[in-house]
Amino acid sequence: MDKPKILVVNDDANSLFALTSLLAQWSGQEGYEVLAAPSGQDALRQVLLHDFAVILLDVNMPGMDGFETAAAIHARARSADIPIIFVTAFLADELDRLKAYQHGAVDFLFTPVIPQILYAKISVFVALAVKNEELKNQARQLSQRTTELIATNQRLTREIAERQTVERQNHAKDEFLAMLGHELRNPLxxxxxxxxxxxxxxxxxxxxxxxxxxxxxxxxxxxxxxxxxxxxxxxxSGKILLTCAPLDLAALVAQTLETYRATGRSTDYELDQDLAPGWVDGDSTRLEQITSNLIDNALKYTAPGGRVEVRTWQDDDEVVLSVRDTGVGIPAELLPHVFDVFVQGSSTLDRSQGGLGIGLSLVRRLAELHGGSIEAESAGPQHGSTFTLRLPRIAQQAATPPAPAHSAHGKPRVLLIEDNDDGREMMAMMLSGYGYEIEAAADGLLGLTAARAWQPDLALVDIGLPGIDGYEVARRLRADAATSAIKLIALTGYGQAEDLRRVMDAGFDRHLVKPVDIDQLMDIIDSCAQVAVKQ
The missing domain is CATH 1.10.287 (Helix Hairpins)
Incomplete structure (x- = not known):
């Protein structure tokens, strides 16, 4: 800590020397430093450079007298609290004392100065300065410690919140795994x-x-x-790629609802619709997935005999889809989390609602990928719920004429390359049942031999084959002039965009993800076989 400083201001050189010398005698004992200024202006310069415990200021000085100097010193915020003791050779009357105190004086000294009185007075102010400096240091340390404690508290609060979040996520994952086991075991x-x-x-x-x-x-x-x-x-993970095209959302929703009615999934419910046209730029498969998930969710949480209302309309620059039900509703504490992963209503042993609790999370992500949004509303338990999808509206498009139907062709000869014995046997039996002539191979090399020997019109090739994989099979078939014209359909359990790119780069014509829907497979075989079939 720096030593306290005392400033002596006096225009008389002898008086200045006498006072500084007298104070210097006690500086070692009291631990202070003495500085001198021969004028008011010099005193102001010193005050700009240093902090002082006390200033001994002569009243009668030429130019700037003691009162003016005191006023200038106290006009500056940093030096406004420095105590000033006026030194004068004249006995001050009451008016002079009042003027001095108005300019910030704390005391008077009259010359000739009595050393004992001077020592007593400056000792008090030096001690006060030391105490003030100690308090400032303590305040700085306290402030630093407070800052550290606040940072520690914030870190602990953050860690507690993160731990609670992790615990909630782990609990949700545990529940999800239990639900997944249940949902898989039931159909199995x-x-x-x-x-x-x-x-x-x-x-x-x-x-x-x-x-x-x-x-x-x-x-x-x-x-x-x-x-x-x-x-x-x-x-x-952001790996869904949309295949967007202009479409009428109302027509897509109507088609989805017709599927529900045709399959009997809505038989026990009052399913109402009010569908106004509204065009969007969207992926029809993903928008149908959104619609189906919302309707499934409404049916799942609505008792038989309940009502589900499905509406579409235009709202300024948006097309809106609303699915409202009269079901169990959503508790207020669950409402902000209904779109979180793995969140579902209260779990019960009977698992009457079924599902994995991921449908609404997928709906929100697909809506966001379309540049839209989804929100949920509910007045509480037993008051139903409403889910509202909003998508950017585009201008109405001209109706697209239906594609001409394919002309009839003979059944193509199909080579099936699949290493799974049960899967190969079932697929071969199914295709044979549909009238296709089938040849099967259990690995890639056998498949290449069969292709060269049998010359099929079309090959269904599993990607994950032993020896050489499906990609290499396709590349070799394309490289051989005898087999390069065979239509190739990839069968794989991998369905990401990168997998589709690799399949097409290898030379396949189409890409199907297992398990394959038989109707979809028939359509793709038919579309790939719209060439002259070998007789």
Whole structure:
């Protein structure tokens, strides 16, 4: 800590020397430093450079007297609190004392100065200066410590919040895994039971047909679960690529609702629609996915006999889709989180609602990819809920004429290259049942041999083959003049944009993601075979 400083201001050189010398005698004992100024102007310069414990200021000085100097010193904020002791040879009357105190004086000294009185007075102010400096240091340390404590508290609060978030996420993931296990075991159990029933002796033809329908229905359900998981993963990582084109959202929604009615999924509900045309630039597959998820969600949480209202309309520069139900509603504490991953209503052992709790998360991400938004509203439990999708509106487009139907062709010969024995056998049986002539191979090299020997019109090639993979099979078929004209369809469990690019770069004509929908496969085989078929 710097020593306290005392400033002596006097225009008389002898008086200045006498006072500074007298004060210097005690400087070592009291621990202060003495500075001198021969005029008011010099005193102001010193005050600009240093902080002082006390100033001994002569009253009668030429130019700037003591009162003016005191006023100038106290006019500056930093030096406004420096105590000033006026030194004068004249006995001050009451008016002079008042004037001095008005200019910031704290005391008077009369010459000749009595050393003991001088020592007593300056000792008090030096001690005060030391105490003030100590208090300032303590205040600085306290402020620094307070800042450190605030930062520590903020860090701890942040860590606690992060830990709670991680715990909530872990809990949500644990619940999700439990739900996933339940959702997978249910259809697998139904498929296993149906398959066992088909093999039982004495089972009726009707029973076999019902068992087959159960296997088909539950297989499709499993496929939807896997698709939802993959779609959410792609959406969260930004790997979903939209294939956008102008479309009428009302027409798309109407088609989706017709599917629900045709399949009987809405039989137990009052399904109302009010669809006004509204054109958007969107991916029809993804927008149908959004619509289906919203309708599924409404049906899932609405008791049979309830009402689901689906509306579309235009609102300024937006096209709006609204799905309102009369179901269980959404609690206020859950409403802000309904679009979070893995969030679902209260879990119960019966899992009557089903699902994985990821549908609405996927809806929000797909809406955002279209430049739109989705919001949920509910008045609370048992008051239903409303989900509102908003998409940017575009100008109405001219109607596109329907594509001409393909002319009839003979059935193409199909080569199936698949390493999974069960998958290969089932696919071959199914294609044979549809009238296709089939040749099958269990790996890539056998597939190349069969292609050269049998000369098929079309090849279904699994990507994950042993030995050489499906990409290499396609490249070799394209490089061989004898097999370069064969239409190639890739069958793979990988459906990201990068996978599609690799498939096309390898020379495939089409790309299908397992499990393959049989109707979609038939359509693609038909479209790929619209060339002269080898007889």
């Amino acid at each position: 159990s139904a498929i296993s039971s149906a398959a066992s029933l088909i093999g039982l002796p004495g089972v009726s033809v009707d029973g076999v047909q019902r068992a087959k329908k159960i296997i088909q229905r539950q297989s499709q359900h499993l496929g939807r679960i896997v698709d939802d998981l993959l779609d959410l993963s792609r959406a969260m």
